[in-house]
Amino acid sequence: MVMTTSSRFDAVRRHTLALAAPLSEEDCCVQSMTDASPVKWHMAHTTWFFETFILERFERDFRPFHPAFRMLFNSYYNGVGDKYPRPQRGMLTRPALGEVLAYRRNVDERMAVLLERSGGDSDLDMLLDVGLHHEQQHQELMLTDVKHLLSLNPLWPAYTDAGFTPASPRAPLGWRTFDGGVVEIGHSGEAFCFDNETPRHRQFLEPYALASCLVTNAEYLSFVEDGGYARASLWLSEGWDWVRANELMQPMYWRRHEDGWREFTLHGLQPLDLDRPLVHISFFEADAYARWAGARLPTEAEWEHAASGARDFGAPGLHPTAEEALQAARLSQLFGACWQWTLSSYAPYPGYRAADGAIGEYNGKFMSNQYVLRGSSCATPAGHARVTYRNFFPASARWQFAGLRLAKSSG
C-alpha cells in the first residue's frame, strides 16, 4: 500500500495524539528522570523539528509560531542555537498542553500548504522522511517515558485499561546456525533509512548460532533465583559495580510481593507472565544472563545477517507478547516484541559520513559508549522498523523495552 506524502504525514501526526489521549495534562507535563522527557515536550519537539528544519527553510514569509519555542523545544542541535536544559524539561508548565496542541495544529496546517505546493523537491522529501521517522522514535519514547513516570507512583496507575491476558507457552528454544563468511550489512536502495545504517559494507563473520526466540521471564527468573545478582563472576566489572551501587536484584519493573512476582506494565501492575519475553533490562544484565546461560550476545552484524529477508515487523502493543511469528531464517520474535541488546558498541560503519549542518547532528555524535540494539519492540510504531535499523542506548539503560536473544560461536 502506497501512501501519499500528505496522508503519511497526517497518519504519523495523528498517531502521536492518539498515544497521548489516555493521559491527563499532569501526566503529560512531568519529567520523571533526566533520561526521559515529558509527553508534552515530545509533542512540541517533534513539531519544532518540522518547523525548524522544513518550514523555516521552505515556507514563504516564515514566521515562527512563538519565537521562544525555537530554544525551548530544541533537544540537542547545537547548530540551531541555544537549548533549554534537558533536566528542566519538566519545569515547563507553560506553554500549557493546550497551547502545544495549538502549535501542532498550526504547524500541521502550514505543512499541508507546503506539501501541496512543493511536491517533488527532493531535499524537502528527504527532510520530511527524517521528520516522520523522528516523530515515530518519539512515539516510542512517549510510551517508555510515561511508563517510567507512572512506575514511580505507589498507586500503580495503568496507562490503558485494556485487558492483559496471559500468553500461551512459548515453543522450546532452538538454535539456528549460520555459516558466516563475508556478508553484507547496512542499508542500500532508495527507501528511507537513517544515516547510521549506511553505507552498506562487507564484514567477515565466523560461523555462529542464534537462539530461535527471545529469553522469557521464566528463564530469567531462574537466573534471579540462582543468585544471578549476587555472583560477581557472571558480570562485567563495570556491571558488577553498577549492580552493587544500585542494590539491584531484578529487572527494572519486577516487584517481589508476598504472593509472588509482579511486573509493572502499561496495563498496571500485573502478575509476572512467565511465558512473555523478558524486558526492561540493561546491557549489563543481558550480558550477565548470557554468561550464566553459557552463551553470549550476538553482534549486530550476526543479527542483521540472520534477520535479512524478514518481512513481518510485528504489530504494536503495550507489552511484549509471546507470539512467535517466524520472521526470518526460522527465527521468531525478531520484531515487535522487544529490542535486543547486541555485543556491538555503537560506532560508525566504514565510510560513514554525517550530513552537513544541524541535521547532521542526528546520529553520528552519539557514537561513543553506547550499545546497539536490534529489532523493534511492542512500542515501535507500525512502519518504523527495518532489518538494518540501529537503535542504541548506554549499557545501564533499562527503561526501554529491551530484552535479549542468545548467540553462540559455532564452527
Add this chain to the structure above:
Amino acid sequence: MVMTTSSRFDAVRRHTLALAAPLSEEDCCVQSMTDASPVKWHMAHTTWFFETFILERFERDFRPFHPAFRMLFNSYYNGVGDKYPRPQRGMLTRPALGEVLAYRRNVDERMAVLLERSGGDSDLDMLLDVGLHHEQQHQELMLTDVKHLLSLNPLWPAYTDAGFTPASPRAPLGWRTFDGGVVEIGHSGEAFCFDNETPRHRQFLEPYALASCLVTNAEYLSFVEDGGYARASLWLSEGWDWVRANELMQPMYWRRHEDGWREFTLHGLQPLDLDRPLVHISFFEADAYARWAGARLPTEAEWEHAASGARDFGAPGLHPTAEEALQAARLSQLFGACWQWTLSSYAPYPGYRAADGAIGEYNGKFMSNQYVLRGSSCATPAGHARVTYRNFFPASARWQFAGLRLAKSSG
C-alpha cells in the same frame, strides 16, 4: 471580630483554593526543587493533616478517604508511618488535581460534622488551631514554591495579571535605640502559638539599636555594584564557599538586562523597583551586606523586644511594598513586607518541651543548622503573624520572601 471555629475553618480552607485559582493543573503538579513542593501536594497535605490528626482520632467510624493517601501526603511525621519520598512529590500526576479537590471537599464536610458535634473539646480545639495555622504556613509556601517554578521558565509567566506599580520613595533610614537589660521573650497567654515560641523566659540584652526600616533594593544594589559578591572579606567562610560554588552575583530573582536590572516577581518580570524592600536573599547575603554596611543582623531577642506592642501585621500581597506603617517603637515594616533574617540559630528556648506523639514532630526536631527569621511577609496570610513567631530556614535558603533589617550594638 470573633469568628466561630467553623467559620475560621471555612475561611482558611477557602483561601487555599483562592491561591490556587490562577494556576493550571500543570502548574499545580510540578515540583521545581527538593525544597519546594507542588501546589497540589500542599493542598492534599494540609487536608491530610486534618484527616490524620483530627478525624482519625475523633470521627466515629473513621474510614480514610483513600488508604494510600496516609503515606502519600505525610510530610515528615515518622510517628505516622511511611512517607512518600520528598524529592518525588512532583511525580504524583495521580491522584489528579480534581481528585485532590474532592479529597478536600470530603474532609471539609466530615470536619463540619465533627465541629458541629464536638464543640468544647480542648484537645480538638488545640489540634484544630494547629491545623489551621499549619495550613496558613503552607499557603505562604504555595506562593514561594510556585514562584520558584515559574522563575525557571524562560517565558517568565506571571502568577497574577494585577498591576505592579512603582513604590513611593522610602523615608530615610533612622536608628532606634533600646536599653536592653533583662527582658522577657516568648509567648504567654491563652492565644494560639506554636510550641517553639514557648516558654516565655528572660534574656539579658546589652544596649542595641535597630534600623527603622528594611534594606531596600537601592541600598543592596550599591553593595552589588561595590563588588560585594567578589570580596571574600565581607563573607562568612561558608557563605563565601557558597557564593563561589554557585557563581552568585545578585539576589535570587534579579536579572541583569542590557537596559538595566529586572526582578522576577509573581507579577512577572518587572523593572527592579529601587524603593521596595530587598527580598529573596540568604542568611549569608544578609550577613555580608550587614558587614559591608558597618552593622550586623539583630538577634531574635532584640527583634522581639523591639517589636513588642506591635498591633499592625500588614496586609498580604504578592510582592513587598515600600509602605511604612509604624508598627512598634517607631519601627516600620516589621510585618507584611518580608521575613527578616536574625543572627540567632534556631534552638529550643530554655525549658522548651515538644508535645508527645507524632504532633510533637512539628518543630523541635528541626532545631539544628537553621536560622530564625522574624516578622512576616507579603505572602503571609492575614491572621497568621505574631510578635513571638519564629520562622526558620537554612542559611543558604533564598526562595522565601526574606530580607533584612540592620542592627548595631550601642552603648
Add this chain to the structure above:
Amino acid sequence: MVMTTSSRFDAVRRHTLALAAPLSEEDCCVQSMTDASPVKWHMAHTTWFFETFILERFERDFRPFHPAFRMLFNSYYNGVGDKYPRPQRGMLTRPALGEVLAYRRNVDERMAVLLERSGGDSDLDMLLDVGLHHEQQHQELMLTDVKHLLSLNPLWPAYTDAGFTPASPRAPLGWRTFDGGVVEIGHSGEAFCFDNETPRHRQFLEPYALASCLVTNAEYLSFVEDGGYARASLWLSEGWDWVRANELMQPMYWRRHEDGWREFTLHGLQPLDLDRPLVHISFFEADAYARWAGARLPTEAEWEHAASGARDFGAPGLHPTAEEALQAARLSQLFGACWQWTLSSYAPYPGYRAADGAIGEYNGKFMSNQYVLRGSSCATPAGHARVTYRNFFPASARWQFAGLRLAKSSG
C-alpha cells in the same frame, strides 16, 4: 611558673616535633579526608604562621625561606593571597618531610634573633601569643588527624606502644544545680585569649543542673543496645538523615567483634573500656543520647558559669581516662578528658569585633552552622585550655575527642 617568651616559644615548637616523632615520613604525608590535614602540613603551616604574620612584618630584610611556601601552606587566609586547595594537601610529597623540618629550624632561628632584639613590642607579643596558641591547636589536630588516618588501615597500627590499662570505675553520676540569674561569661583581663571569647558580657540563665561527670562508654552502650540508632524519635531531623545516609550504628571508632566491642585508639585496637568517657561522637549523637536519657545538652553559658573557678586543666594523654579530679563547683572531668558538645551554635558574643587584616580571619568568619564545644581533651596540650575557651565543629564532626556532659533545666 613564668616562662620567658623565648622559652615558651621553644617549648611549644619542640612539642610539635615530639608529637611527630613516632610517625614515619609516609604517616606524616598522607591526608585521610578533607577535614583532616597531613602531619607534615600541620608542621609547615604553623611555621608559615610565624613567618607570614611575624617575620614578614618585623624582620629586617625579610626574605622568605621558599617563595612558594606562602601559597602552599596558607590555610584559609584570603587576605594573604592564594591558597593551595585544602583537599589536595596530601598530594604534597614535595617538599619532603626533611625540608619541612629545615623550614621549621630556619624560622625558629630567625624568630630567636627577632625575639632577642624586639622584646616589649606589644603587637609582636600579641601575634606571638596567637602563633603559639595556634600551634597548640594544630598539635591537637595532628593527633586527631593521624588517628583518623591510622583507623582506615586494616592493620590497626598504634601511634604509641605505651600500655593501655583499664580505668577504675567511675563514681556514680550526680546532678549539680545552679541558680542562674544574670551571669557574666567571656574573657576579661590581660591574659591571652582568642578574639571569639570576647567581650565579657552578661547573660540571663534560668536555673539549671549539670551532670557531675561525663557520659561513659557503658552508659552509651546502653543507648546503642536500646536501639538508639534505629529510633527516629530520638534524633533531630537532620541527625536522623545523617544516621541513615551513613548507615551508622555506633560511635566512630567502635568496632563490633564476635567477642565483644573494641575501640580504635592511638594505642591501637583495644577492648572497649566501659568506665572511660565516651568519645568521638557528633553533636547529633550527643543530642540523641541526651534525649534518650531524659536530659539535654548544656548551653555554653551554663557550662562556663558552672566551670568558673576551675584551676586544674588536666594532664594530656592519648585517650581519655576516667580520672575524676573535681575541677569546679563539684564538677569533675571538665578538662583533659574530652571536649563537650553544647547546645549553643557558634555565634559572635554581643559586641564582638574581629581584628583588622588577615589575622582577623582567625575566628569570626567561621561563625555559622557550627556548634560550640567546651572544656578540653586528652589531646589538648598543657597550657592551652581555659574556662572561656570556645572550640567549634560542625554538627556531624566525629574525628575530634568529643563527648558529652548532660544538663537539665531545673527550677
Add this chain to the structure above:
Amino acid sequence: MVMTTSSRFDAVRRHTLALAAPLSEEDCCVQSMTDASPVKWHMAHTTWFFETFILERFERDFRPFHPAFRMLFNSYYNGVGDKYPRPQRGMLTRPALGEVLAYRRNVDERMAVLLERSGGDSDLDMLLDVGLHHEQQHQELMLTDVKHLLSLNPLWPAYTDAGFTPASPRAPLGWRTFDGGVVEIGHSGEAFCFDNETPRHRQFLEPYALASCLVTNAEYLSFVEDGGYARASLWLSEGWDWVRANELMQPMYWRRHEDGWREFTLHGLQPLDLDRPLVHISFFEADAYARWAGARLPTEAEWEHAASGARDFGAPGLHPTAEEALQAARLSQLFGACWQWTLSSYAPYPGYRAADGAIGEYNGKFMSNQYVLRGSSCATPAGHARVTYRNFFPASARWQFAGLRLAKSSG
C-alpha cells in the same frame, strides 16, 4: 638473545626497583586519584600476584609473608576474596615502604627456590609469563601514576634530572594505503600473549589509509588555536559535555604561560616541544582532532594489519621523542612513542574465552565502555610490546601516554 626463566624474572623484578629509585618514601605512598595507585602499592601488588597465583599453589608448606597482604594488595580479583578499597590505596602508610621491599625480597627468594626446582611445569610457566607481563604493565603505570601525582604539585618536581633536549623536526606526514579484504588479526603461535589477543581470526577491511607518523604537538596546537575546544560540531556529544563540565582547553599536561606553552613531563616543566608527538589526550580529544583534520581514527584491525611485520618496538624513555624508525609498511612511530587511540571499543574477539578461576578475571571482565589503544609508549618496558597487543582505557582517560595516528577510508 634467550634468557633463562630465572634471569628474566630477575630482570623484570629489578627494573621495578630501578623505576622507584628516584622517588622518596612519600612519593611512593600517595595516591593522586582513584584511577592511579601509589608506587608502593604497585610494588606490593605485583609481588602479591606471584605469591597468590604461583607460590600459594606450587610452594611446599606455603605460608604467606603476611596474612593481611592477601586482602590489602588484591586489586580486583573477586575470586581471591576480599579487597581493600581502591580509592583508599593511598591511606596505607603501613606497611612502610621498607616492609614492602622486604616482601619483594622474600617472594623473590621463594620464587628462586621454586623456579630452580620446578622447571618445565607448563602451568607454572604460563603463570610466570602472566606475572612478568603483569609486572611490566604496572611498571608503565608506576610512571604514569607518579607523573600525575607530581603534576598536582605547584613546585613542578621532576622525576628525573636527565636532560630534555628538543627533538629534530619530523618528516612531513604521508599517507600509506592498504587494500583491505579478508585479513587475519589476533595472536597465534607459542609466544606469550594475553588472552584478549586471541583467538586469531578473520576480519574484512574496506580499503584504508594510515598516516605515516603520529600527530605532533605543533599540529595539535593548530587545532587548539583554531578554537578546537570551543566548537561543539567537532566533538562527540559525550565528549562535548566532558569538555564543558571540566572546562578543558588543552591537553592534560599543557600549561599556558605568559611567554608561551609549556608541558609538564617526567623531566619537569618544559617548553612545549612542537616536533614531539602529542601525548596525554583522551579518546574524545583524539576523535575531535581527527574530525577537525578531515580524517578519522583507525580501527584496531586496520592498525594491526598495517603494523604486521614490525620488528622494532622502540627504546623506553620518559617522554616520547620524535624519532622516526620505520617500523612496518613504511609506518614510523608504531611503537615506543605513545599509545594510539583507535575507533574500536574493547570487545571480545569472536571465539574469545577467558581462563577459568580468578586468573580469568584478568581481561574479559573489562570489556565494556573502553576503547582499544595500539602500539606502545616511551614508558612501556622493553620486551613488553607486541603487534597484537590490546591496551584499553575509558574514553576520558588522559593520564596515560596516549596520542593518535590519523586514518582515512580510501577506495
